[in-house]
Amino acid sequence: MHNQIRVNSPAKINLCLHVLGRYENGYHALAMAMQRVDLCDQVDIRITRAKGVTVHCDGLALAPGEDNIAVRAAHVLLADARLDVGIEIQIDKRIPVAAGLGGGSSNAATVLLALNAMLELNMTNQRLQQLGAQLGADVPFFVFQRPAWATGTGTDLAPLPPLPDVAYLLVNPGISVSTAEVYQSLQLTKGGELANLPRFSVVTKEDLCAALHNDLERVTLKRHPLLQQIKQRLLQLGARGALMSGSGATLFGVFDALGQAQSAADILAAETDWWTCPVSPL
Numbered sequence: 001m002h003n004q005i006r007v008n009s010p011a012k013i014n015l016c017l018h019v020l021g022r023y024e025n026g027y028h029a030l031a032m033a034m035q036r037v038d039l040c041d042q043v044d045i046r047i048t049r050a051k052g053v054t055v056h057c058d059g060l061a062l063a064p065g066e067d068n069i070a071v072r073a074a075h076v077l078l079a080d081a082r083l084d085v086g087i088e089i090q091i092d093k094r095i096p097v098a099a100g101l102g103g104g105s106s107n108a109a110t111v112l113l114a115l116n117a118m119l120e121l122n123m124t125n126q127r128l129q130q131l132g133a134q135l136g137a138d139v140p141f142f143v144f145q146r147p148a149w150a151t152g153t154g155t156d157l158a159p160l161p162p163l164p165d166v167a168y169l170l171v172n173p174g175i176s177v178s179t180a181e182v183y184q185s186l187q188l189t190k191g192g193e194l195a196n197l198p199r200f201s202v203v204t205k206e207d208l209c210a211a212l213h214n215d216l217e218r219v220t221l222k223r224h225p226l227l228q229q230i231k232q233r234l235l236q237l238g239a240r241g242a243l244m245s246g247s248g249a250t251l252f253g254v255f256d257a258l259g260q261a262q263s264a265a266d267i268l269a270a271e272t273d274w275w276t277c278p279v280s281p282l
């Protein structure tokens with residue numbers, strides 16, 4: 001048994017996000033294409049003699065205790081396994097918080113996957129997804145660990161066909177967004193029609209860019225008009241397409257190669273104080 005491990009906890013982007021309806025409990029029916037990218041928090045997990053679960057977050061001010069979703073993930077797993085061991089979690093935060101990049105959900109999934117291995121619990125990936133769904137709608141996607149077509153509240157997952165070899169430039173002007181508020185402000189316009197990424201075995205770059213769509217943009221971009229300008233700027237800088245990820249406010253541009261995304265980031269760094277990050281898909 002390993003008593004200590006260090007793992008990467010990646011961010012995600014939503015290549016498309018269609019809101020199809022609202023369930024009675026207030027959650028929304030979605031159809032999304034989701035992909036992890038190689039911007040990662042670094043998570044150290046240690047099994048300790050002292051009982052209880054503790055977390056320490058470097059980089060950004062974040063809830064130290066039970067409010068931290070990584071701690072809640074550890075509790076959910078230990079309760080399900082009927083185990084009472086001590087856990088210390090250290091998170092080096094690199095993914096912007098409340099930015100539509102799923103950092104908290106990713107940390108939770110990382111803890112579920114890591115503790116399952118460290119404690120030799122032998123839970124299936126599907127069981128870990130079920131536990132993850134108790135923590136947040138995006139957590140099962142990070143347990144799944146592959147590009148996914150996500151439906152229901154985002155927790156019903158199917159693999160996507162192979163996606164093209166592109167690079168993304170993530171841009172956030174320092175705006176953080178509450179996902180709950182965005183969903184609450186959304187006026188529904190669709191009646192259950194299902195837009196989809198093409199169902200062939202290979203998705204080209206053109207297919208990917210044609211599928212870029214996010215229904216939550218009409219809430220967040222309206223509230224923060226600067227985001228619309230950033231989308232335009234990404235296209236001027238050579239992006240094949242640009243979109244907001246999740247509930248925002250991070251935008252991403254689609255580039256042919258990491259070098260092109262880096263060049264666009266360099267130009268933005270000279271012009272603005274926006275946070276930028278060129279990434280590759282995982």
Ligand SMILES: C[C@@](CO)(OP(=O)(O)O)[C@H](O)COP(=O)(O)OP(=O)(O)OC[C@H]1O[C@@H](n2ccc(N)nc2=O)[C@H](O)[C@@H]1O
Nearest residue numbers: 026027028100101102136137138153179180183246247248
């Ligand atoms: C919008 C998305 C797109 O991937 O991501 P983020 O922008 O948060 O990264 C997700 O749907 C967010 O997933 P996640 O952030 O895990 O959701 P939860 O913690 O379960 O819920 C946060 C809030 O969003 C609302 N919510 C979430 C999922 C869903 N299908 N319908 C909703 O209305 C919930 O009512 C809740 O008020």
Ligand SMILES: Nc1ncnc2c1ncn2[C@@H]1O[C@H](COP(=O)(O)OP(=O)(O)O)[C@@H](O)[C@H]1O
Nearest residue numbers: 068069070097098099100101102103104105107
């Ligand atoms: N380990 C964590 N990492 C990031 N955010 C966390 C964490 N634990 C709790 N949170 C809270 O979860 C909320 C959503 O954060 P995050 O997952 O980064 O954004 P998003 O839902 O936009 O993808 C924030 O309000 C944050 O304070």
